[in-house]
Amino acid sequence: MEPTAIGTRLASAAIAPLVKKLFVTEGPGAGLVDKPIRISGHVSFKGEKRTLTATDVRELAAELVKQALRAGEHPIRADEQQAVTDALADTLQALGELTISDLDAVRLGHQAFARDLRRVSDSPERHLTDDGAYFYEALLDTACLHILHFFTQRSTFVAHTLVRQTRAVDELILKVDELMRRSTLPGGEEAAFEQAYLGRVQMAVRPPSTATVAPVM
Numbered sequence: 001m002e003p004t005a006i007g008t009r010l011a012s013a014a015i016a017p018l019v020k021k022l023f024v025t026e027g028p029g030a031g032l033v034d035k036p037i038r039i040s041g042h043v044s045f046k047g048e049k050r051t052l053t054a055t056d057v058r059e060l061a062a063e064l065v066k067q068a069l070r071a072g073e074h075p076i077r078a079d080e081q082q083a084v085t086d087a088l089a090d091t092l093q094a095l096g097e098l099t100i101s102d103l104d105a106v107r108l109g110h111q112a113f114a115r116d117l118r119r120v121s122d123s124p125e126r127h128l129t130d131d132g133a134y135f136y137e138a139l140l141d142t143a144c145l146h147i148l149h150f151f152t153q154r155s156t157f158v159a160h161t162l163v164r165q166t167r168a169v170d171e172l173i174l175k176v177d178e179l180m181r182r183s184t185l186p187g188g189e190e191a192a193f194e195q196a197y198l199g200r201v202q203m204a205v206r207p208p209s210t211a212t213v214a215p216v217m
Helices: 012-020 054-071 078-097 102-108 110-120 130-153 155-183 189-205
Strands: none
Touching: 012 054, 012 130, 054 078, 054 130, 078 110, 078 130, 102 110, 102 130, 110 130
């Protein structure tokens, strides 16, 4: 589901600070390691840099639900608000179990990323009503959109992306050089070929003759 229904009413100013709390603050640098850092290594509720508890994550999920309900219509019954909050909290907790990197997550896109989170968290929306599941998925899609945006703003993400792009360009240059080396004509045939090729190019780009052509009577 597209996040427009919820996202257009849930302002970035409200959701971005909440999403940011889910992740630890990193210093500058490319963050180069032998293996890509998993998303689970960035979350703030596990590992050595833990700053949030499981209870904090549930309170954060509750605040996301409240912000969405406050921003527009009430798509769910009041007695299902807690169930949606629990489902969203369980899904956000799954960030600590993902084996992909933030680069891979951005390549997936927010909707595929949300589906991965639901899968890892054992699809908690299955316990909700249709309206509850619809609201949960819309809110999760919106949260994932902001999560991916947060990843792209990190200095380590930008630096690591540039490093990968540089490596890709270097590899492409090496492949082109190797292709040209294998395609080189032997001996003096190469020079003769180049001269003939240049001659054909010059003929192709030579301006048309200015001689007057007599009209056909």
